[in-house]
Every structure is written in C-alpha cells, then in structure tokens.
Amino acid sequence: xxxxxxxxxxxxxxxxxxxxxxxxxxxxxxxxxxxxxxxxxxxxxxxxxxxxxxxxxxxxxxxxxxxxxxxxxxxxxxxxxxxxxxxxxxxxxxxxxxxxxxxxxxxxxxxxxxxxxxxxxxxxxxxxxxxxxxxxxxxxxxxxxxxxxxxxxxxxxxxxxxxxxxxxxxxxxxxxxxxxxxxxxxxxxxxxxxxxxxxxxxxxxxxxxxxxxxxxxxxxxxxxxxxxxxxxxxxxxxxxxxxxxxxxxxxxxxxxxxxxxxxxxxxxxxxxxxxxxxxxxxxxxxxxxxxxxxxxxxxxxxxxxxxxxxxxxxxxxxxxxxxxxxxxxxxxxxxxxxxxxxxxxxxxxxxxxxxxxxxxxxxxxxxxxxxxxxxxxxxxxxxxxxxxxxxxxxxxxxxxxxxxxxxxxxxxxxxxxxxxxxxxxxxxxxxxxxxxxxxxxxxxxxxxxxxxxxxxxxxxxxxxxxxxxxxxxxxxxxxxxxxxxxxxxxxxxxxxxxxxxxxxxxxxxxxxxxxxxxxxxxxxxxxxxxxxxxxxxxxxxxxxxxxxxxxxxxxxxxxxxxxxxxxxxxxxxxxxxxxxxxxxxxxxxxxxxxxxxxxxxxxxxxxxxxxxxxxxxxxxxxxxxxxxx
Numbered sequence: 001x002x003x004x005x006x007x008x009x010x011x012x013x014x015x016x017x018x019x020x021x022x023x024x025x026x027x028x029x030x031x032x033x034x035x036x037x038x039x040x041x042x043x044x045x046x047x048x049x050x051x052x053x054x055x056x057x058x059x060x061x062x063x064x065x066x067x068x069x070x071x072x073x074x075x076x077x078x079x080x081x082x083x084x085x086x087x088x089x090x091x092x093x094x095x096x097x098x099x100x101x102x103x104x105x106x107x108x109x110x111x112x113x114x115x116x117x118x119x120x121x122x123x124x125x126x127x128x129x130x131x132x133x134x135x136x137x138x139x140x141x142x143x144x145x146x147x148x149x150x151x152x153x154x155x156x157x158x159x160x161x162x163x164x165x166x167x168x169x170x171x172x173x174x175x176x177x178x179x180x181x182x183x184x185x186x187x188x189x190x191x192x193x194x195x196x197x198x199x200x201x202x203x204x205x206x207x208x209x210x211x212x213x214x215x216x217x218x219x220x221x222x223x224x225x226x227x228x229x230x231x232x233x234x235x236x237x238x239x240x241x242x243x244x245x246x247x248x249x250x251x252x253x254x255x256x257x258x259x260x261x262x263x264x265x266x267x268x269x270x271x272x273x274x275x276x277x278x279x280x281x282x283x284x285x286x287x288x289x290x291x292x293x294x295x296x297x298x299x300x301x302x303x304x305x306x307x308x309x310x311x312x313x314x315x316x317x318x319x320x321x322x323x324x325x326x327x328x329x330x331x332x333x334x335x336x337x338x339x340x341x342x343x344x345x346x347x348x349x350x351x352x353x354x355x356x357x358x359x360x361x362x363x364x365x366x367x368x369x370x371x372x373x374x375x376x377x378x379x380x381x382x383x384x385x386x387x388x389x390x391x392x393x394x395x396x397x398x399x400x401x402x403x404x405x406x407x408x409x410x411x412x413x414x415x416x417x418x419x420x421x422x423x424x425x426x427x428x429x430x431x432x433x434x435x436x437x438x439x440x441x442x443x444x445x446x447x448x449x450x451x452x453x454x455x456x457x458x459x460x461x462x463x464x465x466x467x468x469x470x471x472x473x474x475x476x477x478x479x480x481x482x483x484x485x486x487x488x489x490x491x492x493x494x495x496x497x498x499x500x501x502x503x504x505x506x507x508x509x510x511x512x513x514x515x516x517x518x519x520x521x522x523x524x525x526x527x528x529x530x531x532x533x534x535x536x537x538x539x540x541x542x543x544x545x546x547x548x549x550x551x552x553x554x555x556x557x558x559x560x561x562x563x564x565x566x567x568x569x570x571x572x573x574x575x576x577x578x579x580x581x582x583x584x585x586x587x588x589x590x591x592x593x594x595x596x597x598x599x600x601x602x603x604x605x606x607x608x609x610x611x612x613x614x615x616x617x618x619x620x621x622x623x624x625x626x627x628x629x
Contacts, residue, residue, distance in 0.1 A: 002018070002020055002130055002133075002143060002144075002147055003020075004022045004128060004129070005129045005130075005131070006129075007125050007126060007128070007129070009102075009127050010363065011371060013101055013103050014374075014381070015404065015406035016128075020130070028096070029090075029094055029096055029098070035121065035122065035125045038118070039090070041092055041111060041117065042092040042094075043116070044092060045060070045094075046060060046091045046092070046527070047088055047089070047090055048088070048137075048437065049085070049088040049097075049434055049438070050086075050087070051084075051087070051435050051437075052083050052413075052431045052434065053085070054074060054081065057430050057433055057434065057540050058540070059088070059108075059110050060111045061110065061111050061112060062110060062112055063109045064079050064080070065107050065108075066085070066102075066373060067084065067104075067372065068080070068083060068084050068376055068402045068403075068404070069082065069349065070307050070309035070348075070416075070417075072416070073419075076423075081415070082307060082401050082403070082413075082415070083402060083403040083404070084373035084403070085434070086100040086405065087099045087144060087405065088110075089140055089437060091137060095133070095137070096131055097141070097143070098129065098130065098131055098132070099132070099144060099147070099148075099405070101128040101405075102122050102128075103370070103371045103374045103404070104370050104372050106120065106121065106122045106127075107119075107121045108120055130147060132147070136531060137527070137531060138520065138521065138528050141437050141528075145439055145519035148405055148406065148409075148439055150516060150519065151441045151442070151519075152408060152410060152412055152441070152516075153442075153516050154395065154398075154442050155394070156505075156509060156616055156619075157615070157616040158190075158442070158470075159505050159508060159509050159512075160187070160189025160505075160615055161189060161472050161473075161474075162190035162229065162472060162474070163191055163192070163473075163484060163485075164191070164229075164473055164475040165475065165478075165483075166194040166195065166477050167194070167476075167477075168193065168194065168196065169196045170211070171211050174191050174221070174228070175221075177191050178221065178224060178226055180484065184485070185495050185614075186485050186486065186491060186495045187613065187614050188614075189225070189615045189616050190226065190229050190300065191221070191226055191227075192230075192302065192473065192475065193230040195268055197211060200269060201233070201237065201268040202236075202237045202239070202242055202269055203232055203237075204290070205292075215296040218296050218297035218298060219297055222297060225614065225615040225617055225618070227397070228297075229300040230293060231302050231303075232290070232303050232383070233267065233268060234303070234308045234375070235265060235267045235272035235273065235274055235305065236248055236269075236273050236274075247285070248273065248275065251281075251285065253276060253279065253282035254274060255275075255368065256358050258358070263357035263358075264313065265312065265313050266310070266311045266313070266314070267309065267310065275382075277374075277378035277382055278359040278360070278371060278378055279359065283378060283382040283385075284385070284386070286382050286383075287383055291390055294390045299394065300396060300397030300398065301383060302398075302399050302400070302401075303376070303379055303383060303398070304401050305401070306375060306379045306401060306402040307349070307375065307401070307402040310348060310353055310354075312347040312348065313356065316350060316353055351369070354368050354369045354372060355367060355369045359371060375402065376401065376402025377404040377406050377410075379400065380398065380400040380411050383398055384411055385410075398412070399411050399412035399413055400412075401413065405439060407440075408440045409439070412440065412441070413440050413442075414445060414446065414475075415428060415431055417446070417450045417477075419449045419452045420449030420452035420454040420480070422557050424445070424449055425458065425462050425465065426541065428445035428465070428466075428469075429465060429541060429553055429555065430540060432523040433521065433524055433525050433543065436515075436521040441512060441515055441516055442471055443471055444469035444471030444473060446474075447459070447462050447473060447474040447475070448463075448476060449483075450475055450477050451476075451480065453480055454480075454483040457557065457558075457596055458557070459483055459494075460497065461553070463498065464554070464599045467498070467500055467501035467599070468543075468545050468549070470508070472501060485498060496575065496577065496597070497597070499612045500575050502610065502612060502619060503609045503612060505610060505616065505619060506619075506621050507548070507549070507607055510546075511546025511548075515546070522546060524543065525544075526543075526544060526565070529567070530567040533567050535565055535567070536565070536567050539565055541553070548603050548604055548605040549602070549607070550602040551601045552592075552601070554594050561591055561593040561595075563590070566585060566586070566589075566590070568604065569585070569604075570585055570603060571583070571584055571603050571628035572584075572600060572601075573601050573602065573628060575598065575599040575600075576598045577597075580609070580627065582627055605628070606629040608624040609626070610625075611625075
C-alpha cells in the first residue's frame, strides 16, 4: 500500500508515475515538527536505501545529504555523492519504505545524533512524501518501484565488457586497445571515448586531426565488433560560430543569472553555458544535438559533469583574482597564507554559484539551488527522449553520472569517479542493492578505480566482482598507471575472468530483464531473501544476484580466501584457470580458498552458461550448458 502526504511542492520532479491522492491524515510513522520529520527506531532496526550513498548496506549510524556532488575523493565520512536517491526502507518493529520527493538539499540523520532517532530535514517544507508498506522487504521495494516506473533496459551488448580511459586521444589509440585485446583473446564489446575526441571539448563535435574520418572509423570499428561510446558533458562552450552555442544563446535555452543574461561558468571547454534542462523546449533542443553523433553511427553515450560540476563561474573567478591582489607584495601570516590558498581551492561547485543562476520550468522560474538534484536526471531524460526518435528501431546504451529517482527510466548510472583503493571495491559491492531499490538496475563502478594507480591484484579482484554487475567498464584517469586487462604482462588470468562474464550473460541478462519488468531487484542483501535468518541481517559483503546466485567477493589485499555465510545448502561454482567445477556445500559459516585469479560463487539452482565468445554479437544464447543442475 502507498500513502501520499503532500506539503505544497513547488515543482513536479517527474520521479513518480502513479497517480496517488494525497492523504489529509497526519503522516504515518513519522512526527513532523519545525520542518523536521522524526521516527523513533527500535534497537534492532536496519535502514536500507539511499541509492549510491557511502557506508554499508544498513545506513544506520551516519548522516547523509542528498545533494548531487562531484566528489571523487570520497571516503567513509562523505555525506553526498553524485546521485540523490531519497528512498529509505526501515526494517524493525515497523516495516515500511519512505520516499521524500524533493529536488534540493535534504539531510538524513539515521541514528548519528541520537542512536535511536531517524530525522529527515529538507531545506524547506515543500515536498511530497510517500509511505510504502507491504508484506516483505522485497514486496515494499516492488510497490515503490511500481510507483516510480519501470527501469531502463539496455541493449544486450550493453552487458559486454567495456574499456575506457581518459587519455585515449586519437583513433590510433582506440584501434590499439582493440588490437591488444584481440591479441590476448580477451572479449570486448565497447570502447569509450572520453573528452579528448572532441574539438576543444565542445559537445557534439569531433577533432578532425585526431579523427579525420570519424564516421568511417566508427563503421570500421563496428565491423570489427566494437561499439564506440562517446562522452557528452553538460556545459556548452561559449564561442561565437559554434552552432550549438549560437542557437542556444539566440533561443534562450541556457540557464541565466538574476538579470536574465546567460550564466557563464568554467568547465572543460573554458567559459561555457549550462543548458536549461528544466525548460522543455531547451531539453528537446539539446537532445536533438545527439544526431550529430548518431548520424555517424554512434549507438551509445555516457553523460558526465551533470551535477552540474562547476570549476568556477565568471563572476567568482574575477572575485578570486581581485582578492589575490589584496595580498600582493605583503608578508603572509599563517592565516593569510591559508586564506590566499583557499581562494582558488573553494571555487569549484560553490554554494554561491549554485545560488546565482536560474531555470525556466513549466511551473515558473527557479533558482538552481532549489532544483539542483534534478539537473543530471533531466539531462539524461533529454537524451533518452531524443534517442528514441533518432534511433527508433534499436535501443541505445545510455548512462549518466548525476541522477535523481526518475532517471532510472531513461538510462543507467555509474557510481562516479572512484579510486584504485580496496575500500572502494568494497563500497561498490555495498552500493549495488541501494541503487536497485531506487530503480537503477543498469549500474556499476569504474573497475580498478578511476583515480590512482591500480595494482594487478586489485584489478583481478575487482573484475571478479564486476563480472556480475550489469555495467562492466574498466575506466581510469589520465596520468594514472595503465590498467587495461592487457597492461600487466600476463593476460591469461584476465582472459579467463572476462570470458566467464560472457558465459554468464544468458543468466545475468535474463535475470536483469525479469527484475526490470517485474519491478524487482537484481542485486539484494541476503536478508531480503532470508528474512527470518538473523545472521543474514548482518551480512554486508555478500549479495544475491537474480533468483539463483549468491556472490561473496574477495575485497581485501593479500588474502587467498574468505569466510562466507551460506543461508541454505548451495552449490559452489569455481572457475580456476578457465576450468569450471562445482561441489555441494552445506548451510552455515565456512572458509573458502579463493586464490588470486579464481572466481567463486554459489548457486541454488541450475545455472545456464553460454560457450565463450569474443563479443556479444557472437554469443550463442540458444545452445546453453546447465551446471549445478
């Protein structure tokens, strides 16, 4: 059952697709006082949800903020990440879900200030709240997912392996990636184009020196079995003669400052303007620009920098230079030195800039800060709507960095700029169920870490987990160590692991489509399937995958195995040296050897496997072998 409690929202976020009449009764479970929603948790209550938020699957004990944030240096005390996913599921003396449909900053204190108190504080009281009840944890999620609409389903090849790096500059660099994977016998479906393919970082352009015949190159790579997936950033370079800027400026499609002039910010292209995705005309116009690349044969995109991430604004940069001049020629004390240093350190993504520009939505004019969390969602919606018209006969791969609930209907997401850290591998494992609760089924993290220098063992362990994530992309930053599966000398272990992914695609894609069509979760904490098992409630590093699989990834350095909790008798499946073996294992806690390079998982039913293939186009989905039958 779903109840709606309405507190005069200023804008329709578009997150909810079901028509629910608002109740006139006081809100269920919570008390509302001075604009704060409070709920007294029982001692044993667990709290799940909040999408890609940090920490464990059980969110109790920390404080979180929904505010889409470009925060690559995240760790346990980070409160905001790239997405804003305001759904919680409480499992205690009461069992219910709650969704705060609210487009700006909202704080969730889940037993941080008071261990037994959950408080939710929006910036102001102008929101809709939905209370969801049901007969099980999975049932509550199913009700909520029906409320917000069915999840995006990618093309089958979107389940293939993808290789990406900021630093592939020319078509020769891209072709070399394909050559190296082919020489090593490592399957590959997608190669990603980061910002270097563009002309001066301008959206919907191609650098003709680096790609003299872009369409021909796309066709050549497609003939080899590879899909080219370019990045699209949110901001448009301010440059007269650049058609996208000229038209956007002329028609008033950019966000404006208080005086109604285009708000100018600094991002990758330099001085740029932000498309006003909350303006339906501007959204339709921006989406139509994707034609420049789809006409060249591109069939997938990743949208980035759409929190929106701002390096600076034109005004804040000028103010920073003025402030620096006040220190010129002076001896700096400790305090004035720090003040001088922080002038530029604090320019990016500042509150002052987010408070300084405006949108024209159907409901009226809004300060960006009041609708901040919708920006990435609306960019993805803009692209998704256009791509349905531009490519009506084939599905397009589409995923985004920033998101709000509702964007899950339009595309997938990746969890943003992470690092080559073992703790970020564990974090990726823990993020998946929360994202699934909020509708984001097509998701994954940057395998090996985007920032920092990945080690061979970290990449092996990360791939051993990521072969189960719908989005499987190895992505790294320029100036970091190469971390392709071909970069560490001995490629045999990487070939075996990535090949196993392709063997698993019939099961994984089938389970994914079933979850999307039935508003279910692809990834689940153990306790969602074993509600009456107290031990399952405490497991934070194992996941159910579809109906038949349980995974228990190794995420610690220099370990050759791990303890696993089996909530029932299962079959252990081991891939070692390319060979797959099975053995029955009994319910309970036990230690399993998992040498580096082995992949171990557990099944509770017959598991279909395809024959190895070099890409999804050559995958035989009909003639399957069943193991653990």
